[in-house]
Amino acid sequence: MIYSVFAPLIFALFVPWLSKHKDKIHTGIFVFFIPFIIFLYFIQFIGSDFSPIRETINWIPSMNINLDFYLDGLSLLFVLLISGIGALVVLYSIYYLDKSEKLGNFYVYLLMFMAAMLGVVLSDNVFVLYTFWELTSISSFLLIGYWNFKDRSRYGALKSMLITVFGGLSLLGGFVLLTVITGTTSIQGMIEQVDIILSSQYLPLALAFILLGAFTKSAQFPFHIWLPDAMEAPTPVSAYLHSATMVKAGIFLVARFSPIFAGFEGFFITVSLVGIITLCWGSYMAVRQTDLKGILAFSTISQLGMIMAMLGFGTEAAVFAAVFHILSHATFKGSLFMIAGIIDHETGTRDIRKLGGLFTLMPISATLAIFGTFSMAGVPLPFLNGFYSKELFFDATLSLEGVSWLSQAIPYLAVFGSIFTFVYSMYFFFGVFTGPKRFDRLPKKPHEAPFGMLISPIILVLGVILIGLFADKFNQPFLLHAAQAVNSGVEYHEVYFWHGFITPFIMSLIVIAVGAILYLTRTKWNKIYTILPGRLSFNRVYDAIVEKLDTYSKRLTNSYMTGSVRTYMLLILGTTIVITAVYMYITNGFIINLHDTAEVTGLEVSIVVIIIIASIATLFAKNNIAAILITGIVGYGVSMLFVIYRAPDLALTQLVVETVSIALFLLCFYHLPKLRKREESTGTKLINLFISIGFGLLIIMVGISAHSSNWFDSISSYFVENSYKLGGGDNIVNVILVDFRGLDTLFEIAVLGIAALAVFSLIRLKNKKGAK
Structure with a gap:
């Protein structure tokens, strides 16, 4: 298990060398085998008799930080998604990315991200998890900005990193608080101390910090704004990061810590409310988009909100539905991203306003898109996995307990969000593959993609169909274990298509009926977007904040970065004096204890007097040579003190350093400016006097205090x-x-x-x- 986490990083070291031969063989062919082998290794753990596995490597034992890896049903689900879809994405990229691209960079970034995600989902130590968490932000920044010659790519990469790293720092604060509360850095150890955490006064703050990290990473409202801009990345990146892996890291985090926080009502309110708002807002805004990947970006936001809401509900039905939809979403959304990439690759555009009538020219892609979009829409057909998880979601909304107003509103909001999910799904498929042909407006003559590029979406669509047809076969040996890792009370219930005309099925019919009407009349009501959101935009808020930070940081930096060495030294030494002195005062750190000091003789006093006289004399030296020689007296005097106090090694070191320094000064003194008296104001002289005396006294205080203090055994x-x-x-x-x-x-x-x-x-x- 441990080797699986680090295997992508180790192989990444060889990618630059392999990329030198990309003209003969595509670099992706070598990279493909890494996630594929990892997938084959972990798939063996699927089974009804599976039990968690733990592996540990000591890292920093003194701080209780070890490389603890823990494989249970939840982490197994994510590992298989990361490795399985990772292999398909690499296979897809072989045909998508031309050999003229910087393939070495691309695959190094991709393998780095893969290793980081594997580390996130397998880590049991919170600080190891955080390390991998931040590595996902860095590697995704590099992947999103892969085409760095584009302004929008650089903008999207920076935006994603700023928002997710901000959340990551918050996450670190939450981990520190949980560690302080429980005295352990193990997630499983924290789960065993739920009662202590729930009774802690730091619980609300720890929960807020951790949720902030999860919400930013999984693009929850209002932090969702980074995801659409991240679509500037190459389509293989979008299919990997934004459907199956990175955006689900926050989902995984909430699922992993649900056993700790589920008993706190604030968890239910916050996660459920944010999730359901994200579902509604993402689906509503998706219909407004004209870029295919933009539609899929907002649809991803919407689907992530749906999963987050179910985790917030926390009930057995909701948790199982969330786990089911994590798997379903990865299959249909991954295939749709690849289809969008194929359309862009073969037509030269992703603008849906220029597309239409492509079914006849791209029949295989269109057929695959049917399964993907209809599954995403939750159309009630037995071979579409999206319907099963959508109906489970509706069922979970009907049995909520807790805050009454929220529990009563959630089913209606779920239907509202699902209606727009149906609209944007139909908008995506019919807007591209049916309707009037606009081939003359396309940059390239459209044609079907090469078969190699179709293999990956075909496999994912087969996943959609197989999970739909044999839903219960994935239940007990696989999904049930994942759900029980989140809520131990989840029991086995058979998953099948037809339950009769029950309320969840009626809700699905309402979604389809109202959604079909809204889709057919979209041109009549789409002006509503000029009202909501209208000019309101979180992107403008983000841009304004970044612009202000940039302006004020430049102003602040320019105020002290004057090019004057004297100014820099004043700031450094002044800050050191103030902070150290204040800290010593607050902590009663200044102690004088001279009971075990050696006897001071006249010889030591004489040497110290000579050192002091030489130090003062340097201030009045008239030329360079005199200043250098007098400085040497200070150094040699210190060497004599080392000899007297029986430290011959230090004395020899000091003598060598002092001799070499004087020799170097004498060799280059003619390059130095001549010493001259500078005209300085009284204020400048006073500042110089304060800094010099203050720093000298500080060093004396620290030295005496260090000698006098005995906080630890020697x-x-x-x-x-x-x-x-x-x-x-x-x-x-x-x-x-x-x-x-x-x-x-x-x-x-x-x-x-x-x-x-x-x-x-x-x-x-x-x-x-x-x-x-």
């Missing part, structure tokens, strides 16, 4: 006892540097090496310029 005895035993050396300091702190020393050497390379590069660069 580690020196451990080094004394184990330096020879474990490190094999008599010199304790050397053993510490080489063995106990070997990595620290290694990184210090690496930093010095990088600095040396930088200096060498600058010298070479200067020599080349001089040669020219």
Whole structure:
């Protein structure tokens, strides 16, 4: 299981090399086998006898942060969607993306995203989950902005990252609160302490933070605005991120934490209300769109709202319906995104106003679209999986308890949202494949897509049909386990097509009847969009906020980024003085305890006096050489103190550093400007005096306090006892540097090496310029 998470990242290292041979063989052919193998590995866990599996790798044990992975029914459902649809998307992209594209970049980003999503759904440690969560935002930013030469691609990528990362930071706050409440970082461990969480005063705040992260990622109202702009990504990205994976990360998060928060009424109110509003608003706005992917974007928003609402209901029927629709939505929406990509690829446009009558020229694509759109609309046919989950949704809305006004309103809102779902589904299919032919308005002469591009949507449509025909076969061995991971009370109930003329079926008939009327009369009432939303737009709010932040941040930055080194030093040192002094005062950190200090002799006093005199003398030096030599006296004086206090290694290090520094100064002093007295105002001199004296006193305070404080047991005895035993050396300091702190020393050497390379590069660069 652990290897499955990191396999895409490891393979991504080889993609740039493989992409060099893309002229001979498409890079996607190699990439395809990664998600396909992962899918084959996890599909073996499907079965009625499945039980959860846990794997752990120690990462940061001291902070209780380990790579804990947990596979249960819920994570298995998402893993199969991520890997299965991921394989189909890669197969589709082989025919969609030309070899002239930057295929190496595309597949590296795609594999990075795949690994991040697998990490999200399999992680049991909240901080590991958060790490993968943010990686999904970064990788999706790269995928959405893949065509970075387009302004809209860059805009959509930035918009998605700003909104989802904002939610991610909120999510981190929620995780920190839950960790503080429970004392564990394990999600399953938190679930075992539900009573403690529900009785905590931090519960509302933790819930708000976590839901904010979920709502932003799953494009819930009013954070839905990033999803339509993300449609600027290549269609394989849209089919993957925005139908089966990234947008469902928030859904997964709410489902995973439902066992914790379901007993809190605020959870039911917030999640149900936001979900049902998102359902209604997304379906309503989808009918307004003219871009095919725009229609599908708002339809995705609507469908996500529907799933979120069902998770908010929290009942056994609602949870099972939500799980069922997660699977159904991935199949029909993934196929429809691919069909939209095929139409764009073969006609040169996604503008539905220019399309029409394509059934005769693209019969296979049209046939596939029939199953996808009619399933999305919830048409009551036994071979359409969308109808089953839609009817389960209606049934769940009829048995709600809790806040009376909300419970009574939800069934009507569900019907309202579903009516517009039917309208935009019919609008998508009939607007593209029937009606008058407008081939002369198309950039390209339309024709059917190559068979290779049709394979993936064909497989997804077969999924739509098979799940519809054999719905109960997917129930007990697969979906039931996923639902029980969210609500342990879910029991097995047979799923079948005909239940008689019950209320949910009547609600479906109402949706179809009213939806058909609205579709046929769409030109009569679509002017309503000039009233609602009219000029109201959350996009304008977002743009205004980003513009203001950009303006004020530039103004603030320009106020201190003046190009003056003195200004920078004043800000850095002044801030350090204030923050450190205030913190020490608040925490009573300044302590003087001199009971175990060594005796001070006249020799040490003499050396310190010499150091002080030399320090002051540098202020009055008339030329560069004098200033350099006097500074050297300070350094050598410190070296003598190290010798007196029996620290020969430090003394030798100080002597070497001081000697090299003086030598370098003397070699380049003629390049330095001549020392001259600067005319400064009284205010400037006072500021300089305050900073210099203040920083000096601060260092003295910190040094004395560090020596006098004894907050922790000294580690020196451990080094004394184990330096020879474990490190094999008599010199304790050397053993510490080489063995106990070997990595620290290694990184210090690496930093010095990088600095040396930088200096060498600058010298070479200067020599080349001089040669020219």
